[in-house]
Amino acid sequence: MTQPDDISPLALNRISVYLRCLRHLQAEGVSRIASQEMARRFHLSASQIRKDLAYFGEFGIRGVGYDVAHLRERLERLLGIQRLHPAIIVGAGNIGTALALFPGFHSGNFRIVAIFDNDPTKVGTELAGVTIRHSHELAPGIEETGAEIAILAVPAEVAQENYQALVEAGIKSVLNFAPVQLELAPEVRVKTVDLLIFMEELAYFLQ
Amino acid sequence: MTQPDDISPLALNRISVYLRCLRHLQAEGVSRIASQEMARRFHLSASQIRKDLAYFGEFGIRGVGYDVAHLRERLERLLGIQRLHPAIIVGAGNIGTALALFPGFHSGNFRIVAIFDNDPTKVGTELAGVTIRHSHELAPGIEETGAEIAILAVPAEVAQENYQALVEAGIKSVLNFAPVQLELAPEVRVKTVDLLIFMEELAYFLQ
DNA sequence: GATTGTGAATAGATTCACAGCT
């Protein structure tokens, strides 16, 4: 499938939100919806919904609205989540463990196919139905499983070296939970989730 | 302290990033730094650093750069993290537990002062040095501890009702981990961290 | 000479408003 590569992450994230809304609507048995009604129900902007959707094609019917099931399918294809994405977790500490057990990763379009840690007492134990392997085995583990996405959940001090190892092992994208400014490789897309920055944002508005 | 209330969240998050960089520099013994050098070291934009900082005041010395220790202190005051912020966790499941044990919440300017869950088998047990209380006790718990920030780590299905309870109990801001569009109360600031949306963003660029 | 702080210029995102379909 061809797609624009220069869409803004903001618009892309909104597409994910729309998709979630459509799933809700579908579960409720709604089969058609207008942008305005969707905006009202989920606290979004109607013109932005139309603009975002139109960016990828003409999905609606003028005078009528959008077909919920059809639009949902189109958006899933668009995001590339019509198929299952194998993912790995690097670091089986608190955050890694929590993510391994996160229900969203068991019901959706992502599957945790391997977990790595460098603590020998953890290696060999089971977590979320997967046996933890040693971080040395990152490269063969990624190759065997065809993993595309790595969730990096290691301490900040070792995040850069683990990221490097993932890049060399041929991973395609990384979701990073370590609170560091990673030195990025151009061929690997990284999304950093920095809890302290979120907390500091909230702290600012407390004043 | 007075401050502009209309700063963009993007700029605010960058201030957090600068602060982290300054801490690194200070730990390395660097006492002065120019925007250009800081940009080079941490992969940022020099003109953006200057613009962001200048928005809050004149922190630098022309021809010289910025005093690391001084700027750090100013930014901490600016973000309101010169003092400790008491925070609570609602939901002691996988994510709630991981966050309770997250090192960032033990070394920084945030302190987890209470944890709530509605599972009677969890109530009364210890987690990260705090005894888990029943969710019924949210309001008195918030009052006693003076908690300002709540970390909402409950299943998606019950996120809205727990949010409502937090609003009624007088919390000031919420960091929400449930993958839902919360119906927001105007007086409570909310930041949602949605892992599935991040994963979907990465999936898009795999294609 | 070097570097900040800042107005002007550019780029990007959102909202408006309406022509074009059904």
Place this chain on the structure above:
DNA sequence: AGCTGTGAATCTATTCACAATC
């Protein structure tokens, strides 16, 4: 009649380039 798709208008953010300052 009603709602989408979209160009134009507005608003926001980033980058540039240089005068002001040390």
